[in-house]
Amino acid sequence: MNPPQIDRFFAALQAANPEPQSELEFSSAFELLAAVLLSAQATDISVNKATRLLFPVANTPRQVLALGQEGLESYIKTIGLFRSKAKHLLETCRILIERHGGEVPRTREELEALPGVGRKTANVVLNVAFGEPTMAVDTHIFRIGNRTGLAPGKTPLEVELKLLKRVPAKYMDHAHHWLILLGRYVCLARKPQCWRCVAAADCDFSPKTPAP
Numbered sequence: 001m002n003p004p005q006i007d008r009f010f011a012a013l014q015a016a017n018p019e020p021q022s023e024l025e026f027s028s029a030f031e032l033l034a035a036v037l038l039s040a041q042a043t044d045i046s047v048n049k050a051t052r053l054l055f056p057v058a059n060t061p062r063q064v065l066a067l068g069q070e071g072l073e074s075y076i077k078t079i080g081l082f083r084s085k086a087k088h089l090l091e092t093c094r095i096l097i098e099r100h101g102g103e104v105p106r107t108r109e110e111l112e113a114l115p116g117v118g119r120k121t122a123n124v125v126l127n128v129a130f131g132e133p134t135m136a137v138d139t140h141i142f143r144i145g146n147r148t149g150l151a152p153g154k155t156p157l158e159v160e161l162k163l164l165k166r167v168p169a170k171y172m173d174h175a176h177h178w179l180i181l182l183g184r185y186v187c188l189a190r191k192p193q194c195w196r197c198v199a200a201a202d203c204d205f206s207p208k209t210p211a212p
């Protein structure tokens with residue numbers, strides 16, 4: 001995709017959904033960090049179900065830490081890998097209290113130093129909680145980057161760096177959400193639904209999937 005195509009591609013996504021939202025439910029940077037940490041290899045729906053019970057009881061590092069391993073597990077046991085996620089979240093809470101005054105840090109280095117927090121989670125927190133122009137490349141964005149010609153790359157990092165270079169600054173606040181939603185609901189892994197894609201005119205994927 002060339003720069004004018006990329007511009008039109010995002011303009012189309014923007015026109016269809018001017019204010020895209022994360023499907024994870026949260027109301028603070030800490031809730032977002034906890035929800036993203038819990039969401040690895042799990043659906044947003046399953047995480048929301050658990051955090052709707054957890055956050056009213058504990059939505060600060062101190063409160064979550066006070067639950068202890070068993071207490072925390074009882075809220076999140078419907079989420080895959082809940083034991084190790086509970087362990088990571090508790091350890092993360094301890095570090096937030098000891099090193100960051102109970103706040104979520106704002107730098108990539110500090111975020112990635114937290115247990116269970118990798119580059120993708122750090123990118124989500126930096127972008128969604130702090131408005132940084134980052135790009136968290138998940139399976140959907142990796143696929144779309146390659147399939148559309150927007151940001152071809154062999155690794156998530158390669159796709160991330162290309163997206164950062166190629167997506168116009170004016171779209172960076174929402175680009176991550178637009179691409180995730182496109183991948184979740186239209187540009188599906190097994191068969192992209194090109195016939196109902198608002199950005200089809202500027203996507204390089206060929207031949208486009210016709211309407212069934």
Ligand code: SF4
Nearest residue numbers: 187194197200203205
């Ligand atoms: S036109 Fe098809 S391949 Fe291209 S982004 Fe849309 S759904 Fe995906």
